[in-house]
Amino acid sequence: MYVAVKGGETAIARSWDLLAARRRGDEAVPELSLAQIRQQLRLAVHRVMQEGSLYDEELAALALKQAAGDAMEAVFLLRAFRTTLPRLATSLPLDTSAMRVARRVSGTFKDVPGGQILGPTADYTQRLLDFSLAEPAATPRCELAEAPLPECLPSVLDLLAAEGLMEADLPPPDDPAPADLTREPLLFPADRPARLQNLARGDEGWLLGLAYSTQRGYAENHPFAGEIRMGEISVMLLPDELGFEIDIGAIVVTECQMINQFAGGPHAPPQFTRGYGLVFGESERKAMSMALVDRSLRAQELGESTGSPAQQAEFALCHSDSVEASGFVQHLKLPHYVDFQAELSLIRTLRAEHDRQQDAPHD
C-alpha cells in the first residue's frame, strides 16, 4: 500500500539538523569566525554584498558562513533579510573623483594626472599555487609611499570630454528621481538608471558571459578601459531638518568607465561613447562586465542594430538576477505530480491514436 508523504514534517526537521552538522564539519577543527571570513575571504564577502544589494560586511560574512561558502545562497540569504529593512533615506550621488583610491589604472593613456596606481591586485602575479600559504606565516610588511596620493583624482574621461571627443556625461532630461528596483518592478522600456541598477546587482557570471559575447562579435562595441578605480568613498546625506550634508560612513566601490568608439549617427557626431560600471567592494571583473553590457544596451538610443543578446534589454536584464534564476531553475525539484499526471494522460491518448493510425492498413 502506498504511504503518502506523511511524516514530511519530521523528515524536514531532520534535514535541517543534517545541514547544520555538514556546515560545521569536523568539530576537531576550529570554527570559522565572522572576523576571519571578513578579513580573509574579503572578495567573497564583497560579491555577496554586491549581488545582495546590501553593504554590510558582518551580515555578508554571516550569510557566507550559513551558506557554507555558497556565494549564490549567501546572496539569497542577504536579500531575504534586506526585504525587512526600512528605507531611511536616499544618499546624495557618490562623487567618485573624491574617492580615496587604492587602485586606479587607465588602459587608454600611458600616464594620466595622478598616475597609474596599481594597488592590491592579482593582475601582475604569476598564477602559481603558493604552497607557503598552506601553513600560517607572517605577511610581508608594506612600505609606505614617499608621498601621499592627491585628495582628488579627476576622471580620465573628463580630460577627453574637455576636448569634445567624449559624449557628455549628463543626467537624463529633467533629472528625474531614479527608479528603485528593490521597491518597484522592472518595466520596459527600461531607462538607463534602471538598467544600471539591475546590472549592479546582477549575477557576475551572467554579466561576464554577456560582456564576453560582445567582444566575440555579438554586439561589438570597440571598448577601451578608459579608467578603473577602486577605493573608499564617503556616503553623504542631506537631511531636510539639518540643511547641510553629513557623512554617514565610507564604502569601498569599484568603478569602470569604458570608452567606446562611435562613428556617429542621426543624432550624434562621431565621438567616443561611455559604458559605465559601479559595484560594491573590489571587483574589476564585475565592474568591467557591467560597463560593457551597459554600453551594448544603449544600442537603440545610439541608432545601432539591436540583434544581439547583450543589446536586448528584456533578455539581458530579465535573466541577470541569480536569486530569481536559481530559484526558478531549482523549483523543478518540487513535486509536479499533478501536472505530470495530466501530461501522462494526454501523451497516452495521443500515443494510442498514433499507434492506431500506424496499424491501420494503407490503401
Next chain:
Amino acid sequence: MTEPFSPPSANLDDRWRYNFGFLDENTKRMLRRALLKAVAVPGYQVPFGSREMPLPYGWGTGGIQLTAAVIGHEDVLKVIDQGADDTTNAVNIRRFFARVAGVATTTVTRDATLIQTRHRIPETPLAEGQIMVFQVPEPEPLRTLEASEVETRKLHAHQEYGLMHVKLYEDIARYGHIATSYDYPVMVNRRYLASPSPIPKFDNPKLHRSPALMLFGAGREKRLYAIPPYTEVESLAFEDHPFEAQHWSQACALCGSSDSYLDEIIADDAGVRQFVCSDTDHCRQQREAAQ
C-alpha cells in the same frame, strides 16, 4: 532540532525580530493597493514591487507575499502543494506563517479562511468569505507564444488573443485535441486572457463563478492578478471542440472517490499502478464518511 533563522548568540539579536507576516506594513500596503486594482480589473496582471522572501523564487514567493498581505490574527491558514498538505514545500510555507504570523493552521478545507495553493483547487467546494492564494510561476498566458513583455502587454491592451486561438486550433489540426492539460488558458470576465496557474484543466471549472476570492501571485515575475467572487471564467475552446476536463476510468484506491483528481502511483517494482486522490483532505473525509 534547530530551526533555521533562530536568534544567534551573537550580538545581532535586535535584528532578528520580524514583523507580523514577515513583511513590513508599508510593503503590505503596497501589496494591498495592487490587490485592490487586481480585484477591480479581473484577470489583469498588475505589476508590483515583489520582494525577496526567505523562500526561493519559483517556490511560492508570489503566493507567500499575497498571503502575508491579507493574513490577520484571526485567520486559519491551509497550505497545499499538489493538493496535499504534507508535501515538503507546503509544510515549509505553513511553518513559515505559523512562525512569523503565529496563526492557526489547518488541513481541513472547510475550516480554512485562507488557502495558499500550488497546482490544485481543493475538491471541497469553496465558500463565500474564503480566499484562495495561487502560486504562479508564469503569469503571462501568452509567454510561450511571445517572449517579449512589451509585446504581450500590447496584446492584452488590444484584447488581441488571436495567437492563443491559433495555437489551440493548430493543436486540433495536428493531434485532434487541444494538447494543453494544465495551466489551461481562461478568459476572465470576458476581457482578459489569464493563466489559472498550473492547475490541471480538471480544476478550471471550479474557477467559474466561485464564491471565494481568488488571488494569484507571481513573485519572480512581479505580477499579481485576481478573480473576484462570482466572476465569469471561461476556459478557451471552440464550438465544435468544447472544453473537456480530465476523467479517469478508475476510482481512488483509498477512498473510492470517482469524481476527484487522481495521482498515479507506481506501487511496486513490477510497475503496478495505483490511482489515489491528489487532494489528501478530500480523501480523508471520504474515508471517514465511509466508516
